[in-house]
Amino acid sequence: METFDAIVVGAGPAGSTLTHALENAGKNVLIIDKTSFPRDKTCAGWVTPAVLESLHVDINDYRQHRTLQSISRFRIGMMGQSPVENCHGSVVSYGIRRCEFDAYLLDRVQSRKQLNTPVKSITRDNGLWQINGQWQAPLLVGAGGHFCPVAKQIGAGPGKHETVVAAKEVEFEMTPAQAKACEARGDTPELWFCRDLKGYAWVFRKGNFLNIGLGREDNHQLTEHLEAFVQDMKQSGRIPSDLPGRFKGHAYLLYGHAQRPLLDDGVLLIGDAAGLAYTQSGEGIRPAIESALIAAKVILNAPDYSASSLQRYSEQISERFGHRAAEQERGFEVPDWLKQPIASSLMRSHWFTQKVVTEKWFLHQEIPPLDLAV
Ligand SMILES: Cc1cc2nc3c(=O)[nH]c(=O)nc-3n(C[C@H](O)[C@H](O)[C@H](O)COP(=O)(O)OP(=O)(O)OC[C@H]3O[C@@H](n4cnc5c(N)ncnc54)[C@H](O)[C@@H]3O)c2cc1C
Numbered sequence: 163m164e165t166f167d168a169i170v171v172g173a174g175p176a177g178s179t180l181t182h183a184l185e186n187a188g189k190n191v192l193i194i195d196k197t198s199f200p201r202d203k204t205c206a207g208w209v210t211p212a213v214l215e216s217l218h219v220d221i222n223d224y225r226q227h228r229t230l231q232s233i234s235r236f237r238i239g240m241m242g243q244s245p246v247e248n249c250h251g252s253v254v255s256y257g258i259r260r261c262e263f264d265a266y267l268l269d270r271v272q273s274r275k276q277l278n279t280p281v282k283s284i285t286r287d288n289g290l291w292q293i294n295g296q297w298q299a300p301l302l303v304g305a306g307g308h309f310c311p312v313a314k315q316i317g318a319g320p321g322k323h324e325t326v327v328a329a330k331e332v333e334f335e336m337t338p339a340q341a342k343a344c345e346a347r348g349d350t351p352e353l354w355f356c357r358d359l360k361g362y363a364w365v366f367r368k369g370n371f372l373n374i375g376l377g378r379e380d381n382h383q384l385t386e387h388l389e390a391f392v393q394d395m396k397q398s399g400r401i402p403s404d405l406p407g408r409f410k411g412h413a414y415l416l417y418g419h420a421q422r423p424l425l426d427d428g429v430l431l432i433g434d435a436a437g438l439a440y441t442q443s444g445e446g447i448r449p450a451i452e453s454a455l456i457a458a459k460v461i462l463n464a465p466d467y468s469a470s471s472l473q474r475y476s477e478q479i480s481e482r483f484g485h486r487a488a489e490q491e492r493g494f495e496v497p498d499w500l501k502q503p504i505a506s507s508l509m510r511s512h513w514f515t516q517k518v519v520t521e522k523w524f525l526h527q528e529i530p531p532l533d534l535a536v
Contacts, residue, residue: 166192166274168301168461169293171281171312174203176433176450177305178267179217183458191273192297196280200265204331204412205447206366206373207258208233208351212531213448214256216455217267224266231257231368235350236524238515240506241357241391247350248516254525257351257368259333281311291428301467302429303457305450308414310435316426326413327361327444328384331375332405340402341370352400353519356387359505363391365400374401375409377444379416416441417449417483424476428467432457438483442523452482452532459534482532 168184170177173195181193195201214221224230233255239245268275276297284302285292291302304312308326336344344367346352352365361378374395376388388409395401415422420437424430432438433450440449456478464471480486508514521527 163292163295164192164297165290166190166297166299168192168303169194169291169297169299170303170305171195171293172305172307172310172433172435173199173268173271173275173277174264174305174307174433174450175267175447176435176454177303178264178271179451179454180303180305180432180458181271181273182267183455184461185271185273187458187462189462192276192299193268193271193273194276194279194281194293194297196278198278199268200261203260203264204329204410205260206331206364206375207260207263207333207368208366208445209256209258209263209447210445210525211253211255212526212529213451215531216448216451216533219266228262228266229257229259229369229371231348233257233349233351235347236515236520237350237352238354238509238519240355240509241363241394243506243510245352245354246510246512246515248512248520250516250520254520254527255351257348257366257373259368259371281306284311284315286428289428300428301461304429304431304435305433305454307434308412308437310431312429313422313431313435316423316429316431325379325419326415327377327379327439328411328413329375329377329444330384330388330409330411331373332407332409333371333373334406335371336402340372340404343399343402344372345399346372346401353524354391355505355509361387363388365395372401374405384411414439414444414446416444418486420486424479425469425472427469430457430461430472430475436479438479440526445524445526448526449483453479455532455534456482 167189168191170193232253235249237247290298292298304310346365346367348367354363363376366373396403415437418441422437432453438449439446460475
């Protein structure tokens, strides 16, 4: 059996960021993923500038061979009423394609990669975690997304009365005819809130790629909501009428509602495995990256990997994202004070949609990028 300092399960943004930080500090890490890369991930592919800054991504280098859509405006509305369009005056966010972005982050990792390898067994013997009976380490990190096998190991995971966000999305490259017919613009993502305020849909053009989706905190009639939205967008010319492919679905947790334990003896959860996505927007890449950087710092400073030594991770997550028990806001759902009929008027207000919906709820502009020297 091969022995490592740490084993990271999942090579998405959380897993690759943590592995990169640990290897930079001289740790011998194994990163495992069930798929080979590049791989697709169901996602709108919208990242805030804080993500690129924390990762030290050279924007000009990145966009040389990959899609990086600059965003400077947003089109926002409630379904069934006219939207408003706000110009932020400069680039406030970016669109990426997950198949490119995740592969780029993993390419920067020099550690041993065991791809195309599902984690099937996790046991612990004499303080060492053993994975698939082949690799062992005193520290195991769960970065395997919502269905992470490490989360199940510490009593967390799907089926534990968790309230999940259910979302469906399609991304495809437009033909010249589709691109011409599509009125959605690259620099202006569109956010459309459901009439019952329990979720929102998006139309997100990234260069020649188009991403359309809808997420709701309850799974109730997700497909019906999506079909009605798509029909409406086709009729108004926002999207081409001949969409190829199938919408793919995925579930994940929002921070304010997740109840997953974040750690135990010799084990930590990061990213979606820990249920960290922002409650109001569902943005999960930034919390995935930031939790990985926080975890790396705690791991490197811990005297050992006992639960009490790793407890600092849980404290720092609360300091950064707030205390879960105190979070009263419903996910993918606007706060209680914003209810019909006032919601319809507020969603027509340029001030409200720009200052509150985009700059506060979606861009988190008041929270500076995490810059941890690890
Ligand atoms: C429809 C939709 C749209 C979204 N849009 C956005 C958006 O625009 N912006 C944003 O910031 N967030 C968005 N999110 C959330 C975002 O996709 C996640 O929060 C983010 O991917 C979390 O990263 P991660 O590294 O924790 O997990 P993941 O990216 O899910 O990576 C987990 C990895 O673990 C691997 N894995 C899983 N199980 C095993 C196993 N048994 N063995 C080995 N490997 C395993 C998987 O193959 C995967 O590569 C969206 C989510 C959905 C569903």
